[in-house]
Structure formats: C-alpha cells, structure tokens
Amino acid sequence: MKLSYKIFCATLALLCGVGAMAQQQGDFYASQREGWAQKAEASKPSLTKTVYRPVGLVESVYDDAAFQNWRMVPTEPMEALYGVSLKEKPVSIVDFGRHMTGYYTFRLKTTHRTQDAPMRIRFTFAEVPSELNTPLDPYKGTLSRAWVQDETLTIEQIDCDITIPRRLAGRYMKIELLGASPDFDFRMEDMWFTAQSSADHATLLPLPEGASEEIKAISEVAIETLHECMQTVYEDGPKRDMRLWIGDLYLEQLANIYSFRQHDLTKRCLYLLASLAAEDGRLHANVFERPEPHPQYGSHALDYSLIYNVALLEYLKATNDYETARDLWVVAKRQIDDAKGYLTEDYIFDAARYGEPIWLVFDWRDGYDRSASIQGLMIWALENSSELADMLGNAAEAKEWRKLAATMRKAARKHLYDKKQGVVLSGPDGQISYLSQVWAILSDILNEKEGQRALNTVFAMDNVIYPGAPYAYHYLIEACVKCGLHEEARNRLVEYWGGMVERGADTFWEVYDPENEALSPYNFFVINSYCHAWSCTPIYFIQKYPQIFCE
C-alpha cells in the first residue's frame, strides 16, 4: 500500500502545484516529526483506574417499546450467582450499572475436589441490551466480526484472578459455561471491572444554574460519554475503532473545554496527528497508538484535515499555549494549501478535481451530496485559520485567507444559493439537505435571516436529507445557535439527545435515528458503537450557551 500511496501522491504532484512543491521537498515535515512525536509522548496523560463490581443479575426481556426491542430487568443479587455451583447456573447476565472502559477480571473458586481439566466459558460484554439478544452468526456486518465483544476462554487454572486480555467497553456481561469436568465443582467467587479514563471528575465544571432535569440528564450522559472516550488519545469509541480521528478530536475538545478542561490530551492529539502526517504534509484522518503510533495509511479526509486547524485555534484560545500553536502552524498552513488545489476557476470546491472524488466525512447518511457542505466548511476553516494566523502574527496568511473566504462565499451565493427557494443546493441535481444549509450558515454564506429561512425551509420539507449521526447533529445545533434559532436549538438537542436518554442510554451513541433504531452504517447494529465521542457535545452547548439551554 505504501508504494501505491506514493504513486498516488506523485500523480497528484503532477497535477497540483502545491503538491509538486511538496514532492520536491521530499518529506514535508522531516525535520519536525521526531520533536512532535516526543511532545505527543510527553503529553500522554496517565489513566485513572477505578474498580467497579456488578450491582446484580439481570434478565433480557423482549419489549417492543424498548430501544431495539430489548431491556434488562434486575432479577437477583450477585449472591445468587456466587452462592451456587456454576454448573447449576451456567448462564447469567451481570449488570455493572454503568458504562465502563477497561479490563474485566473474575475469580472462580474450587468447591469440591480438584480441578482436573480446563473449563471453557464464553464472556460477552455489551453496551446495550440488544447486543446480547441478537444472533451474531452467520455474521452480517461489514466491519470485522471480532469487534463483537464475545470471548471464549479456555481456563486452565482457577482459584486465581483471571483477566480477559482484551480491553472492553460496556455495562452488561453475559457468562456462559461451555465446558467443565464432571470430577470437580466450582463457583464464581468474585468479579470486577477495572475501568480507566484520563478524565477526572474532580476537574468538572458545575452545571449552569437553571438547567432543567432533562438538560441535567443529557449533560450527565454526555459527560460519561466523553469520560469513556478520553483515554491516552481522544478515542472515537472505546468499544469499536478505539483510535484518534480528527473529527472526533475537534468535538471532544469542545466538550472537554467546557467540562474536564484537561487540555494536555488535546495537545497530545494535535502533536500526534502532526507527527504522523503523510510525506506530502497532508494529515491522515485517523491514527493508532499501538504497537507504535502510526496512521491509517491512505486515510485522508479533507473536511477533517481542515477541522484540524479549527481544533488548533480552539486549543490556543483555551490554553494560550503559543509554543504549540507556533510549532504546528506549518501543519495548519499545509492543509489550507492542499484544499486550495481543489478550487475551480469559479472558486467552487471540486472534490473530483483530480479524478475520483476525494473522501469527505461530514455524515453517515446515504445519498447525501457533500459539495455545498465542503464549500461552507472550507470557508469556515479559512476564517478560523485566519484568526489563528492573526494570533500568531502571520498577517499575510490571515489576509490572503480572509480574501479567499470572501471570494468563495460570493461564488457559493452565485452558484449554490437558490434565492427563490431560500435554500442552498448541492451537486448536479441540486440536492437539498440539512447539512448544506448548516455549513452555509456556519461559513456566513448565508446571513442570520437567510440562515433561519433556509433551516426553517428544510425543517418543513418531507423529502430532505436530514442528519444521520450525532456528529452531523452537532453542526446542526451550532448552526441553529448561530442564526438565532435558539428555541429550535434547544428543542432539537432535547429531542435528539434526550431521546437517547429516554431510551436508556448510559452514554451517547454513534448512530441514532429516532425513526430507525436498527440503523447501522455497517449493516449490523450490534457493532455500532454505543459510546461514541462525537455524541458528547451537549456538554459544550449547555455550558457555552446557558442562556439558550438553561434559561
């Protein structure tokens, strides 16, 4: 892959002046990478460990009013399991009462004669009840089957602590005894979960006065979501993917600024992404920490690369850490330079300018056209990057980028905005979507009034592309706030995130469509992540705009 990626870069270099320049320079960041990697390592937070024991045994109950049709009902105290032979109670589900990320340990005790054979137990850990009640095989998901947290252990020695080596995330543990010798007996003696996070509740900002019970509940679940995703990077989801994506970093950072305020983690992530950028200077959309830090080669998403700049600006504003911002300025500048290469002569972003359209994340929704959205996002990033440039004394770039933003805004109004309908259209078929309006508002393509009209228009439409994931909902709420639709912002936040709370969420989900609880971008909702970073931003909204969300 590395080779073909280089060929791809070389091809790009021939087509794109900036790319060609990068190519001539070889490794764009050669002299800085090592220093950045060291700073990323130096900012790695320590993980706080907390031990939780189950609160009791539960039973899965089918209920078509419950989320995904299953709910858990408390049945017996743990003593009902601990007090009998595991052979007499070969299947049970324990409830830890909360979402946790970390390691599961159990202890089996010999109660009769001597262990003379290994035993086999399947442990299945779950974030939500449906994970324990949906047939796993034959497996239908498009992501790896191994993300499902079912582990079958051959246990050669009991009467000692046994820890499942894999890190787990969830609340419910199903235990199924699959094999044991008839010649001895044993019971479950104890179990516990060593939860870990780099977030510390002691540093939490208090909730603003006047928050309703609903808002309080949403805030609590959002805080737990962020808490679980704050490990040694901002992970996207502790159950699945377990890595650092730029898009999640930005949203987690916003939430962190308004809750735990542990900015070293942001610093670490900004440096880590920079140290692992491609040779041509473009950021990878996501990186892994283990075994050694490395990127997902070939993963470039231009919307995410531009969001990096906004994250860097937010970091600087939150911390006044000019040293880091100056260090990483070159990265921010490079992402803008790269994006500029996709503009047509008309100053419209063309994702297919060099052949196959490049990858733009934005949302999971099928059929959603991203071209108006990226036009808006790039303008928004240019404005934020200009602010960063100003703060760092780079007046030339600030000026150039503001000018470009203005030109792109004008182009957008000319080519994308349908004044008559009052909405921004996207793509060759003039698609109308929520997100096209959202990004037009966030980028000031539309003014406040126009923004209100655009959003109210799509809200009233039936056949419109609406957001598919909380990640996109974040920007929708932000746009509502920006264009003065405050009532709408609050109602939608309460309706969407509050809907998850009502359905029993301990943490907010990766995917949530109130119309379709089985929605999955992976063809199997069991492998959706039910604790997902990009769903945690209600904390940010509630704390930043108390007059809107806590009046």
Added chain:
Amino acid sequence: MKLSYKIFCATLALLCGVGAMAQQQGDFYASQREGWAQKAEASKPSLTKTVYRPVGLVESVYDDAAFQNWRMVPTEPMEALYGVSLKEKPVSIVDFGRHMTGYYTFRLKTTHRTQDAPMRIRFTFAEVPSELNTPLDPYKGTLSRAWVQDETLTIEQIDCDITIPRRLAGRYMKIELLGASPDFDFRMEDMWFTAQSSADHATLLPLPEGASEEIKAISEVAIETLHECMQTVYEDGPKRDMRLWIGDLYLEQLANIYSFRQHDLTKRCLYLLASLAAEDGRLHANVFERPEPHPQYGSHALDYSLIYNVALLEYLKATNDYETARDLWVVAKRQIDDAKGYLTEDYIFDAARYGEPIWLVFDWRDGYDRSASIQGLMIWALENSSELADMLGNAAEAKEWRKLAATMRKAARKHLYDKKQGVVLSGPDGQISYLSQVWAILSDILNEKEGQRALNTVFAMDNVIYPGAPYAYHYLIEACVKCGLHEEARNRLVEYWGGMVERGADTFWEVYDPENEALSPYNFFVINSYCHAWSCTPIYFIQKYPQIFCE
C-alpha cells in the same frame, strides 16, 4: 472437599487398625514432605525445545477404510497459503508431519493499507484426522469440552509473533478466518511449533539386531509416544490430562529404562508423589504440577498405590540410587500396610471391606470384575516389595510380605481358581476375563503350565472380557512372556500396536479396540488421547526380550 475427605479418613480410622494408627500420628509423613518436595524440584529436568514448521497443506478425505473414516491427503505446499490473502483462503489445514507437544506461533503480515480492527481466527489442533472432521457441538463427551484443542482468538495486533497461550499436542492445525476488516488485507507469513520434551534422542538405546520392519516401526512410534509424554513429569497424555498418574509412571519408567534412560525424571516423580501423599500416608493416584504441585484430592486407587512400590524397586535396580530408595521406603511400606487392611480372614482382597468398593483402575473395559486381578496384583506387589526390602536390608518386612504373598496365593488357588476349566474366576458371578488370568500369572498364583492353559482358554472363548486399553495389553504381553507363550506375545504385540501403526498412528493411543475405532471411555472419541503414555511399552518388550521380539 478437603473436609469431607478428612471425615472419610476418620471413618476409615475407626474401622481399620492401620488407619487408626495413621490417624493418631496426624500427618504420616509430616517431617519428610518438605525434603521430598525439594528433591522432586531438584530433579526436575530441563525441557529441550525444537522448532518445527509445517510440511504442507492437507485436505481431509472421507474414507471408510481409514482410521475413524478420515485420512489426510497432501494438497499444496505452504506457499499456497503464504502467498495469498488469508481472506482468499480462509480455511486450511496444515500438516506438521509429526506429533508434537508445545506451543504454536504464527505471524500475520499486513499486505494492504493498515490494520484497523481486530481479526478473529479459530485454530483447531489435532492428533488424528477425525478430530477435525467430527462435529464438536452440541458436545457429547463426559470430560470437559475444553480439552478439545479449538481456540478462537481475537487478534488485536498483527505483524508480530503470536503464540497461543495454551500448550497443545498434535500434528494437524486447522485455521479458519472468522472475522476481518474489509479495509485492509493480510496473509499468513509464517508459523512454527516449538515442541518440548525432557527426553533426548541422543541417549536412546539402539534397536536390537534382527528386528523386523514391523517391529522397527512399532518401536519408533512407541519411542515418540514416550518422548511426547516425558515433560517435567511423566505425563499420561500431552493433549489431555497432562499429569502424573502412578500407573503411567510405572509403564513409562519401564520404557525409559530401555530407551532414553533418563532416570532423574523417575526420581522426580517418585518424590513428587510421596511429597503429596494424603495425611494418612496413602498415595494419591495422580498429581498436578501447576500452579503449585498438588494432588487430585480424594483420588486413591489401591492398584496404583501398590504399583508405586514396584516402580521404586525398578528405579533402584536401574540406578543403584539407594539414598532415594531408603528415603521412600516408608511410603512403600505404608501402601502395603494399607492394602493389608482389605484382606478378609480368608486372605482374599475385598475392595468393599469398608463400605463402597474402593477404586481400582486396571482397565477401561465395562463390566470387568477386578477382584481376582487385585488379588494377583497385591501378591505381585508384595513379592516386588520384598525384593526392595531385601536390597535395603529390611529383612523382617521381606520375610513377612513373602509369607503373606504365599498365603494369599494359596487362598486364591482355593477360592478363585477353577481347576476344571483351568481359569481364574472373578467376583460373585465367577466372571472370566483376560486380566484375571494375567494377574494370576504375574503373581504366580498359576504356574507356567497353568498360566498357558488359562490364557489359551480365554483366547479361545467368545464371550470373555478382553482388555480395553493398551495399559491392560501391557500386562497381557508381560504375562504371555512370563508363562512362555512367546509366539503369542509377539503376535499380539504386532497385531495390537502394529494395528495402530497400520492405521497411521504417529504415537500410540490411549484407547484402541480393533473392533471399535470409535470406542471412548468418555462417550466421544474426539477427546480420547492419541498419544498416551501407557501405550509406549513395546520399546520395553522389544529391548528387554530381543529373543522373543527380534529373533
């Protein structure tokens, strides 16, 4: 269990003078245990490691002429697996070409993009082809399902060596890819098996001159069987049970004396068993090494306890290690004293003398009555123990035990021997079995002529209890040798063990009945052990009696 075992001992003490004496003394070996345990530890052999790589890929072929209906057919070289994506070849079976005991390591290599998810692979290791071709679930065996060597691994990181933590034994490895991310590709790059044994082929005795090809082949398989079972104790089977039983110790020791001649392992096992004897001084039938040496509590088999004495004698004769024999003399004496408590006033052994019949191993065969056999075995043990007593200068015991043996012999001839039919009868129904004759011969209840007649009589009978396992076959061959049925001894050895060789055995099996290849004492032949210590004694016979087996 420990408590109820003590209650059982106390009950026994009330009924049995010897037991009562032991009870009064508290822990019978209190002062010696620790020293014995240290000597056992000091004699622990080091394990020689040998790395084997697969010889190629094979395919399971159904063939009703093959052992258990399945045989392996070579198909492709390993490159056919190593050269393609594992996704393209998600199921394969590799053949290592030999039986091995140890640890399996593999290495997966990323070939396209970046690993972005764990993968899941099931590895199933097998001693014989049927293990990979018989449905495992729903599981029908009476022993733990976990003995089956199928391990499903969640692999979080590739491009590194991964070793299955469980020790395995076998020849064939089936590999099934159960889950992987669509976003990257990988292949199997290498795999190897780190085999271990405390036996060293360099110390092997050469085969006597004149051995036939058949005998050579049997000898080779027997040597491999012993080699695999010689670990840090004489294990019964490296795939299943993996522990030290007195009965296996005795037979492995005999084979070792005539092959590898590594007597320290015998010394270790004798001390280990002694150090872990019950508080009343009786030996446990089997012990475990891990996590700390410990017995299978409550496992007492009186035939095995008496065989310990014979093993100690054979050890002394092979090594002249008088220090060990003197150390352990007290153990040997205690086993005889215990056995004496089961004699009736008529000097007939009564296994049910204190209630429920005690456990006697002898053989797996259903319905086989052991009462004549234990009468013979006890006499044989008394004679051997007398020889031990003589060598150690304990004349009083030697005299007493020889006298008791003679009295028991006389009693047996009177109560068990049917002179008219020329066979020994066993139990209330006068059951006729091979083993009743065998033990009457080995104990000189029958003289040579009578022994020949008895064996020839049972050989000619249709409805007779014949041996069910190689363990019992060993004593049958020994009896044939002793009573001068040399042709019979050779023919039966060639027919029985040679039958396994013909059916493709790499190592000799725990259970083999030419009439019923699916025979299993555990209701599921897949969990039979196919490399079992008690099947290794052809080496002993071939080397000790070359005039019979190699003329």
